[in-house]
Structures are given as C-alpha cells and as structure tokens.
Amino acid sequence: MEGSLKELSQYRFQRAQEDLETAAILLGVIAYFNRTYVKGGIFNKSLSKILDTSFRLxxxxxxxxxxxxxxxxxxxxxxxxxxxLNEFAPYLADRWEKM
Structure with missing residues (x-):
C-alpha cells in the first residue's frame, strides 16, 4: 500500500506541474485576446466572459x-x-481574404 501511495503522490505532483504550465499558457492567451481584440473593439466583451467561464469550468x-x-x-x-466560432468566422474570413 505504501508504494502505491508514493506512486500516486508522485503522479499527482507531476500532473500538477504540467497543469500549472498549461493553465499559465491558457491564461496568457485569454489575457492577450482581451487586451488585443476586446479592448481593441474587434470583439464584444461577451466573448471574453464566455472564454473566462469556459476556462473556469x-x-x-x-x-x-x-x-x-x-x-x-x-x-x-x-x-x-x-x-x-460564429463571432470569429467573419473576422477570420476578412483576414484570410486580405492575405
């Protein structure tokens, strides 16, 4: 039993480290989106709320x-x-057309 507790503890710790890295990346992406696209007026603040609540879930x-x-x-x-996706589609279509 002790060996399995040790292995579980090590696994959980490794997973926590990986999850922390992933969370930092995702939070950075959401912050960039808010700073660049929401505050820049390209997308509505409601999208920011959707991304935030989805991230929390x-x-x-x-x-x-x-x-x-x-x-x-x-x-x-x-x-x-x-x-x-429906909000992003017209923006992306316009950007692709300009490429």
Missing amino acids: REKVDYQDFFIVSELMAAEQLKKASIV
Missing part, C-alpha cells in the same frame, strides 16, 4: 477529482463554443 474538470459535467453543462458549453 475546465479548471474544475481538470483539478477536482470528482467533478462531473452534467448533460446540461455540456450542452451550454457547446452553445457557447458555437457563439464564439
């Missing part, structure tokens, strides 16, 4: 051992993802 799923996403929560996230 992801944190719960990743870090809490027994957090279960309900079917309703999953459906809400799919709806939010669709909103974000």
